[in-house]
Amino acid sequence: MYIDLNCDMGEGMPTDAEIMPYISSANIACGYHAGDKQTMEQTVTLALQHQVAIGAHPGFDDKENFGRTEQQLPDSQIYDLITIQIHLLQEVCRSLGASLRHVKPHGALYNMAARDQHLSTIIAQAIRDTNPALCLYGLSNSWLIKAAAEMGLKTASEVFADRTYQENGLLTPRSQPNALIENEADALAQVLQMVTKQEVTTLNGKIVPLRAETICLHGDGAHAVAFARAVHQTLREHHLTIQHT
Template identity: 65%
Template sequence: MTYIDLNCDMGEGLDNDAAIMPYITSANIACGYHAGSPDTMKRTVELAAMHNVAAGAHPGFADPQNFGRTEQHLTEAALYDLVSTQVYALQSICRQHHIPLVHVKPHGALYNMAARDADMARVIVKAVRDVDKQLSFFGLSGSCLISAAEEAGLKTVSEVFADRTYQDNGTLTPRSVAGAMIEEETLAVKQVLQMITQQEVTTLSGKLIPLKAQTICIHGDGVHAVEFARNIHATLIQHHLTIQHP
């Protein structure tokens, strides 16, 4: 039997968290830097627990005006502090509510930069491991994030995207490029099934490339996020795929 995780970025100030939560198994919760606040972190942790969804930290650049999607170049010490501070913050809230913090997934530009920069990836992974070496680490399938986490001895979860297209080198198509986002539900579902059942994806140029799919990301800020989540969840069940946290 094939098992797959469905994750979504949560606590980012949108009004659809409660509608999406029943269809996912992992919630990546904003830690107050690119979005969120102590109050939204608390409410999202409680919402995740209510739906038996694994709570994860979603640290990003301190860049709320750009939603953490603008690249920043920090010293190793500043990068380490950026990540560890946010993970500690959510871990503290989880402990107050007797809910385990299960995983960490970097956000936005932080995620994309570290996916291709081995030095950045190592710093981020070290920060996570120093907080709690039992945390699982979510990273772009085949990227520096996954290899760095594996080298550090963390449990890794290779992430693929339902609503993003891919480049021939396995990276996500930049949002500034036409066709970066998949906005047709049928195409998103088709890509999800291809990635899970065949462990490959068709790139924006039409090339077929291999990838490892352990968790599927559905972006909560997508126009059709709730519909995507509901229908992807239903389709996976129809194809006898078990949806659960890794």
């Protein structure tokens, strides 16, 4: 059995180089919510060195709020937001002899799409029109996965090591208490439950089924490197092969 470990990178955090050896996929900021051409080049180069799959991580054009503030935009702007950012990273990949493999929306855009069928359809359409071979990373059981599958895109159902879940299967919003899992042991227990049992325990104790194909590790957490190392080691100890989907 294998599992993909992905991390959001190129966002200005000092931990990218330390985390890269522990993951199999990197979601690279495309200059809108974070990063610029230089950080994209640096992160793609790192990924190549560690044989890590490269993905675009498009978000709202809002560096001030790190792309974590919801925006209501016309369909055409959402479409352009996705396609332009994919193209930006594709150009960097091309210049460095790398291949772009997947797309994972960032922050508020990701969470809005998880619960919004129409928004998910626009995102999936933009990805398919740009490159139908790309895989869409989306929250397990969310509209993002459903919309992409309906359009014939490859998908990777994503779960989170360091976030808590609600009864509806969505992540607990960061604005609410206990949204983040700060304790390493709790994070590892949740990871093993999701990967080996394909389920998660919500904040109020309910068991919710999910599909775990890729695990997200956040590079901006206080314990980012230690979490990455611990998750990687724990999965290996349970005889799980870490590789991209």
